[in-house]
Amino acid sequence: MGKRTPNAGLVRLLRESGWTHGRFAMAVNRVGAETGLRLKYDESAVSHWLDGTMPRSQVRPLVLEALARKLGRPVTRREAGFPSTPALEAGSEDPLEGLMDLGRQDADPSRRGLLGAGLFSVALTVPGWPDVVGRLEAVQKGELSRIGMADVRTVTAMTDRISALDDQFGGRHARPMAAAFLINSVAPFLRADAPHEVRRAMLSAASDLCYLTGYMAVDEGLHGLAQRYYVKALELAGSAEDHLTYCTTLRGMSVQAVDLGHGVHALRLADAAAAASPQAGPRMRAFLAGQQAHAAAQTGSRRDALTYLQEAEVAMDKAESQSKPFGSYDPASLNYHAAQVRYLIGDVVGSVRAMQESDRVRFDVFRRARVRHRALLAERQLALGHLEAACTTWHTALDDYPLIQSGRADDRMREMLRLLRPYGKNRLVRELQERARPMVPSKVEEKS
Incomplete structure (x- = not known):
């Protein structure tokens, strides 16, 4: 067997990242976990990659993503010394x-x-x-x-x-x-x-x-x-x-990013949505500014977050009708953003109050949101030490939970069961656990 050619591209990228071989392997494992893959790479695997052994095709996108997150820029297959896959390259297709x-x-x-x-x-x-x-x-x-x-x-x-x-x-x-x-x-x-x-x-x-x-x-x-x-x-x-759908989509991408904890990326997308919006009316402005507030809070920018939140609240007050949501954005959504901002700046009490108001004014048609947000409200009530109130709120979430099929709702219910484990001697907790366990599916993970 001939001697492998070292992967000079991957060597350069690793040097640019400043990572050790072990840190690089851990980063790839973390990205893999997001996809449900249980990876156990270590520094020896990285050494093999650098020496020219090609990672499995399933793993190559994870390697690129780990490097991109560290370097703050896109990393291409060619740059990393991986074979190209033209069919999946952006812009290469009809x-x-x-x-x-x-x-x-x-x-x-x-x-x-x-x-x-x-x-x-x-x-x-x-x-x-x-x-x-x-x-x-x-x-x-x-x-x-x-x-x-x-x-x-x-x-x-x-x-x-x-x-x-x-x-x-x-x-x-x-x-x-x-x-x-x-x-x-x-x-x-x-x-x-x-x-x-x-x-x-x-x-x-x-x-x-x-x-x-x-x-x-x-x-x-x-x-x-x-x-x-x-x-x-x-x-x-x-x-x-169609500027409206373009901006709405950018904002949706920001929502996805902030929910996954990528605050800087989420704020960049939210700002792009706001910048691309032509002559936004007050309801559209609230729709955009509320997301900017949430993303800014996740980056740690308290002042910007509160400024955007105030802008969203003023815009909502000016909106022609609060009884009709814009792209599902209504007073319940605004209060949800207020709750997220309050929580991220350390005001858990204010976050709970905002989530309670969001639940009070939410339209009945948004059942999936009601389940998820009630479960999140209960988590924050528990964080304040209000165990009985949290159990009551989780019961209200369970009332609607069997009627929906939602991965995010499933995640919130699994989190509920995890958070309740230390309180198993409490009668209210046992009743809640007994009710929930038959309903909540176990997490199915893909192994590698």
Whole structure:
């Protein structure tokens, strides 16, 4: 067997990172854990990689992501000395073929590994507005018959129905419906001939559906998959010259990042959404500023967080109607952002009060949010030492929990059982545990 050639690219990147071999291995293991992989790499594995042994194909994206997070910039396969995979390189595909392939792979669980379904990447290239405007012009005319505004209304109505199902029952069952609709109806519509205004409206409707599908993937913890849907939503919004959906998608990407603890990245995305929003009205401004406040608080910037939060509160007060949510943003959402900011700056009492107000004013249709946020409220009540109040709140979350299918709700309930373990002698706790255990699924982890 011939002698392997050392991987000079990976050597350079490791030197730039300042990591030891052991720290590098630990970082890759941590990224792997986010995808459900139990990796046990150590410094000897890193030494083998540097000497020219190629990491398994499943592990290479994890290596790139670990380096990107450390270096604060994208790291390409070529730069790391890994073989390229052109089919998955951003921008290398026909945009509509890429959309159909994404939907097909999502509909087939056996192929989700190709998407990096569980891996959230801070190094993802987010296309700017000038990069996506008009990108689909080259494939405007297709083989199908001409479409009209009735077809656009069909896509919009289907998206609204799927969104309502997601809010009430969670995305576990609704997302496959969305993926199938993208494959079988939306992509062919985008290839069909149409007048200019109809085409723009169809692109906008398709963008909104991609955003929703990405949001539902987040709900299941499929973060790499969600990011690819979000990028498709940005591309379609740009082609439609739809600033609203473009900004909404950037904000959704910020929500995903902040929930995963990537505050700096989340704030960058939230600021980009605010900057791209043309002449935002008060409700849209509240929608954007509330997310900026949450992300800023996670970065440790107390002053900026409180400034953005005040801006969101003032904008909400000016909104023409607080009875109708904008993109699910309403007084309950604003109070949730206030609760998150208060908690991150150390005001747990204020956070609990804001979450209680959020629960009081939340619309009944948002059942999934009600379960998750009540569970989070109970966690913070317990952090204050209010065990009885926390148990009461968790019981209210359990009232709705069997009606939804949501990975994030499952995570909150597993956290409840973990937090209650030290209190097993308490009668109220035992009653809550006995009620919850038959309902809460165990965490299924993929081993390697």
